[in-house]
Amino acid sequence: MFTGIVETTGQVRDVIDEDGGRRVRVGADLDGLAHGQSIAIDGTCLTVENHDDGWFELFCSTETLERTTLSTIAADDAVNIERALPADGRFDGHFVQGHVDATAELRSVERIGDDWEFAFSLPESVARYVVEKGSITVDGISLTVADLRADSFTVAVIPATYDLTALSEKQPGDPINLEVDVIAKYVERLTEGYR
The missing domain is CATH 2.40.30.20 (Elongation Factor Tu (Ef-tu); domain 3)
Known part of the structure; x- marks a missing residue:
């Protein structure tokens, strides 16, 4: 994990x-x-x-x-x-399995003060697992969904994340890996019989 x-x-x-x-x-x-x-x-x-x-x-x-x-x-x-997270390690971020759910595309990058806003496409196959202010993994980076639309989402990227990850190398049109929050997938599976 x-x-x-x-x-x-x-x-x-x-x-x-x-x-x-x-x-x-x-x-x-x-x-x-x-x-x-x-x-x-x-x-x-x-x-x-x-x-x-x-x-x-x-x-x-x-x-x-x-x-x-x-x-x-x-x-x-x-x-x-x-x-991988050691058993005695500090748990920051969120639960990430390293199991990519879908690929998407970087749509835009905008500098806002000291931060950046990154907008990504959102494949229909995983859209139901994404919620505003929820966790999402983009190219292995734990991020928070700032804004959610039917076919896209944005995240706010702080300077530390921008400087310490490969996001700073990305350009609009570049492909990225997405992993949605696994808890949402488990909840969906467990409640299938009740829906």
């Missing part, structure tokens, strides 16, 4: 397409990485397969590539990185 509090950003060093998926090497200074460790890249839970000083390698299955933006990443792209 993750929290949506991005630990650092990394830079894609290499992408190699293989049968059944693609191998991605990410450059980042992370101490204590281990083979088999869960790590979220732009909000997608993956497994560390190989690592050395200053880099680690992951494999993205066909399923992952079909459901996330990892099918479009290339060398030199910036990515958000979060390691």
Whole structure:
């Protein structure tokens, strides 16, 4: 499990397409990485397969590539990185599984004083799980929905989030990964028989 509090950003060093998926090497200074460790890249839970000083390698299955933006990443792209929450760690953000529900598109970015307002498309398949002032994960970042419309939503991004994540690299038209609040999906499932 993750929290949506991005630990650092990394830079894609290499992408190699293989049968059944693609191998991605990410450059980042992370101490204590281990083979088999869960790590979220732009909000997608993956497994560390190989690592050395200053880099680690992951494999993205066909399923992952079909459901996330990892099918479009290339060398030199910036990515958000979060390691799984340790059992004794502080829980900030919100419950994030690293299971991307949909991809969407950045529609606009507007600077408002010291902050930024980011507007994203909202796919119909996940719209019912999104509420104003509720939590949403955008490329692995725990954010709060500031404004909600039928086919879009906005978030307010503070300077710390802007500076410490790859959001600052995004331009309108860029694809992003979305994970909705898992609690909403569980409530829907549990109440199906009563509706």
